[in-house]
Amino acid sequence: MTPGFRPYTGIRVLDLTHNLARYATRLFADLGAEVIRVEPPGGLPDRARDTADVPGGPETFAFHNASKQSVVLELGGNEGRAAFADLVRGAQVVFLERGGPLGANDIPWLRDLNRTATITHVSPYGLGGPMQDAPASDLTLQSAGGIAWMTGRGDEPPLRLPGGQSAMVVSVYAAVATAVCLFDAETRGRGHILDVSAQEAIAHSLQNAIQVWDLERRISHRAGEGTRDASENIYECRDGHVFLASPPTTGVSWKGLLGWMAEVGHPSLAPFSEPQWLDRKYRSKPEARAAFKPLFEAFTRNFTRQELVENALKRRIVMAPVSRVHDVLGDPQLAHRQYFVRLGEGGPRFPGAPYKMSEPVWGVSPPPALGQHDAPAARG
Amino acid sequence: MSPDFLSGIRFTDLTWAGAGPFGTKVFSDFGAEVLKIESMSRPDPVRRGGPFKDGVAGTNRSGYFASRNTGKRSISLDLKNPEGREIALRLIAQSDVVSNNFGPGAMERLGLTYDEVRAVKPDIIYLSMPMYGEDGPLSTLLGVGMTIAAVTGLMWMTGYGRGEKPLGPGTHYPDHAANPYHAAFAVLAALRYRRHTGRGMKIDLSQVESTANFVGASILEASVHDREPEHTGNRSRRDAPHNVFRCAGEDAWCAIAVESDTEWLALAATIGRQDLAARPELRKAAGRLAATEELEAAVTAWTRAHGAVEAGTILQNAGVPAARVSSARDLVEEDTQLAARGYWQTLEHPEMGPSLFTAPPFTIDGERVELRRPPLFGEHTQEVLTGLLGMSDAEIAELAERKILA
Numbered sequence: 001m002t003p004g005f006r007p008y009t010g011i012r013v014l015d016l017t018h019n020l021a022r023y024a025t026r027l028f029a030d031l032g033a034e035v036i037r038v039e040p041p042g043g044l045p046d047r048a049r050d051t052a053d054v055p056g057g058p059e060t061f062a063f064h065n066a067s068k069q070s071v072v073l074e075l076g077g078n079e080g081r082a083a084f085a086d087l088v089r090g091a092q093v094v095f096l097e098r099g100g101p102l103g104a105n106d107i108p109w110l111r112d113l114n115r116t117a118t119i120t121h122v123s124p125y126g127l128g129g130p131m132q133d134a135p136a137s138d139l140t141l142q143s144a145g146g147i148a149w150m151t152g153r154g155d156e157p158p159l160r161l162p163g164g165q166s167a168m169v170v171s172v173y174a175a176v177a178t179a180v181c182l183f184d185a186e187t188r189g190r191g192h193i194l195d196v197s198a199q200e201a202i203a204h205s206l207q208n209a210i211q212v213w214d215l216e217r218r219i220s221h222r223a224g225e226g227t228r229d230a231s232e233n234i235y236e237c238r239d240g241h242v243f244l245a246s247p248p249t250t251g252v253s254w255k256g257l258l259g260w261m262a263e264v265g266h267p268s269l270a271p272f273s274e275p276q277w278l279d280r281k282y283r284s285k286p287e288a289r290a291a292f293k294p295l296f297e298a299f300t301r302n303f304t305r306q307e308l309v310e311n312a313l314k315r316r317i318v319m320a321p322v323s324r325v326h327d328v329l330g331d332p333q334l335a336h337r338q339y340f341v342r343l344g345e346g347g348p349r350f351p352g353a354p355y356k357m358s359e360p361v362w363g364v365s366p367p368p369a370l371g372q373h374d375a376p377a378a379r380g
Numbered sequence: 381m382s383p384d385f386l387s388g389i390r391f392t393d394l395t396w397a398g399a400g401p402f403g404t405k406v407f408s409d410f411g412a413e414v415l416k417i418e419s420m421s422r423p424d425p426v427r428r429g430g431p432f433k434d435g436v437a438g439t440n441r442s443g444y445f446a447s448r449n450t451g452k453r454s455i456s457l458d459l460k461n462p463e464g465r466e467i468a469l470r471l472i473a474q475s476d477v478v479s480n481n482f483g484p485g486a487m488e489r490l491g492l493t494y495d496e497v498r499a500v501k502p503d504i505i506y507l508s509m510p511m512y513g514e515d516g517p518l519s520t521l522l523g524v525g526m527t528i529a530a531v532t533g534l535m536w537m538t539g540y541g542r543g544e545k546p547l548g549p550g551t552h553y554p555d556h557a558a559n560p561y562h563a564a565f566a567v568l569a570a571l572r573y574r575r576h577t578g579r580g581m582k583i584d585l586s587q588v589e590s591t592a593n594f595v596g597a598s599i600l601e602a603s604v605h606d607r608e609p610e611h612t613g614n615r616s617r618r619d620a621p622h623n624v625f626r627c628a629g630e631d632a633w634c635a636i637a638v639e640s641d642t643e644w645l646a647l648a649a650t651i652g653r654q655d656l657a658a659r660p661e662l663r664k665a666a667g668r669l670a671a672t673e674e675l676e677a678a679v680t681a682w683t684r685a686h687g688a689v690e691a692g693t694i695l696q697n698a699g700v701p702a703a704r705v706s707s708a709r710d711l712v713e714e715d716t717q718l719a720a721r722g723y724w725q726t727l728e729h730p731e732m733g734p735s736l737f738t739a740p741p742f743t744i745d746g747e748r749v750e751l752r753r754p755p756l757f758g759e760h761t762q763e764v765l766t767g768l769l770g771m772s773d774a775e776i777a778e779l780a781e782r783k784i785l786a
Contacts, residue, residue: 056617126742128721129717143624144706157633163534173742177744203718214443215433216432216434316522337513350600351596354585354589358494358581358583
């Protein structure tokens with residue numbers, strides 16, 4: 001076996017992503033691929049966008065670009081194009097994103113340079129169709145993909161998920177599809193062209209909403225109709241909030257909950273013992289949700305988050321604290337598993353691997369400065 | 381296309397419910413042989429969860445199950461029976477990957493730990509994906525997708541902003557992208573690692589740790605600045621107007637997201653507010669952010685006079701990021717982009733009839749991956765036990781008689 005071999009050792013990814021697909025290439029970089037951001041002299045667009053002028057800008061840049069390298073090439077000029085062509089000939093993957101220095105029109109040129117590379121193009125709506133060139137953003141993609149419709153309060157606007165989720169979703173789909181194509185290229189010598197749509201990726205991740213419409217002609221709605229059991233909600237407690245999920249189909253959890261109420265003699269036990277709370281259909285209705293919340297909150301208000309979690313563990317109830325983001329850094333379970341890593345020596349605590357592997361193959365390093373790896377000796 | 385990219389790869393797949401099977405579906409859709417081990421002694425909860433064809437419950441009628449299990453082969457096998465376990469180990473000995481998403485301890489109770497499995501298949505790739513990891517003070521906390529959202533800060537940050545209480549995602553969101561796709565990526569990486577080193581590995585995917593990466597930039601911000609990041613709902617921290625606006629019609633909405641000075645001027649012109657375009661303090665993002673309420677009122681006055689699709693189209697044509705907020709019905713029935721790209725596939729199913737599936741969200745070499753229908757419960761038991769394990773019909777009948785294949 002090769003010493004120090006990592007899953008993507010020997011794989012070069014030329015990375016022209018700048019927004020939606022950056023996390024896809026980072027996943028390869030953390031597992032040993034040589035991921036090279038190929039940047040124009042002023043940098044790819046995210047260098048001007050994710051700056052300290054905007055709260056969270058530098059952290060967004062660092063998170064999405066960690067472990068990568070950076071070279072500067074002017075792809076508009078002959079010299080830069082020739083240097084890029086050399087890189088393409090030695091690459092296994094080229095990652096393009098709409099709005100970057102190269103676009104869909106350049107794919108035939110890239111294919112001519114390298115017949116076996118996987119060329120992945122990520123865009124808001126995919127190539128072809130009436131929306132191919134439509135302007136887009138995280139908010140509009142979460143709306144066009146159907147996820148925003150399902151979140152929020154019924155009497156208020158649909159709501160997007162936080163933290164740029166359109167990029168996260170399309171990135172993991174793009175990374176997996178690219179890895180599958182790469183596997184085929186190494187097995188059979190076939191190169192592939194992938195055209196990944198962020199809208200489609202989001203529409204692919206709507207739980208069972210598409211089937212709810214197709215099979216039962218109901219629309220999963222943010223008010224809860226068709227999407228949630230009445231219990232699935234956030235409840236106030238003495239020092240914060242907890243989340244509960246206790247549909248009667250997970251019998252143990254629901255019985256455990258009622259048993260606990262009986263033990264402490266809580267008045268909510270009597271109404272929760274009514275037969276309608278064993279009826280799945282009733283429990284998926286908005287009125288059931290509305291009735292559930294005050295009854296259960298009357299119970300949780302007597303406890304702290306810690307007490308509720310201890311009981312959830314003991315009684316096998318599906319209930320968890322609703323952590324603020326800063327709380328996550330102090331999560332005892334994550335601490336026990338030594339989840340957080342440091343970004344560079346003395347650097348800040350940084351989210352750890354999304355998967356722990358029994359072989360020591362995952363690692364993360366700080367994002368590159370513009371052109372940090374211009375000299376070939378700086379690469380590899 | 382019906383891709384053979386992963387042909388020759390075999391899974392003994394013990395995953396159930398949402399996140400696990402959605403991850404292994406990637407492999408069956410690309411030609412791997414995914415043997416889904418199921419038992420009626422503890423049925424897959426999504427076979428029991430809706431929606432059902434025509435609203436009528438049935439083991440083989442769940443659309444949720446169907447959407448997570450295309451192209452797989454179903455083997456009915458009671459793993460709690462020692463003979464069932466032996467059969468599973470014989471399948472595993474001929475597999476490349478063993479996958480499960482049970483809680484901690486379940487694989488120990490089944491006698492199918494990494495070490496036990498490795499004894500019959502030394503280079504096995506062993507994927508476990510419990511909620512909170514296999515060890516530690518909260519490892520036995522029961523969870524679903526929303527619990528994972530709760531403990532990662534994702535739920536806290538999902539709200540309208542304005543300092544209001546959290547609402548959380550409307551779905552078990554971590555089950556539908558972060559965890560299945562991180563898991564699939566890890567298995568693909570492990571397959572390449574094995575190809576080059578001959579070594580298998582264990583993948584311990586804590587669904588909380590996986591999902592924390594989906595809010596990784598926010599966690600890093602909290603870490604660097606030692607404070608809670610501001611969450612703004614549909615609004616942006618960098619520009620305005622940026623929100624979801626009510627349109628003409630019932631529950632009709634359009635998202636509009638100005639992210640540059642150019643887009644602002646285009647928006648102002650489109651909604652007929654040249655007076656706003658002319659105001660110098662609104663030429664830059666900071667000035668627009670300071671005037672958020674006023675600008676949102678101006679946009680609302682315009683959107684209320686237009687349908688959601690119409691508003692989105694007019695603004696897109698003017699160069700402003702905008703889109704109707706689509707429901708599942710809107711996507712299926714009315715979305716011209718998804719239709720033009722051939723996103724929907726209808727598969728024939730013996731009990732459900734023709735049913736609708738979403739294609740994998742990409743094309744390869746200009747073509748769609750053609751899905752194969754999900755299996756009926758136990759549909760391939762006989763075929764696999766005969767073909768792969770060389771069992772006789774009499775042996776199989778005898779096992780079935782004793783409820784080991786149920």
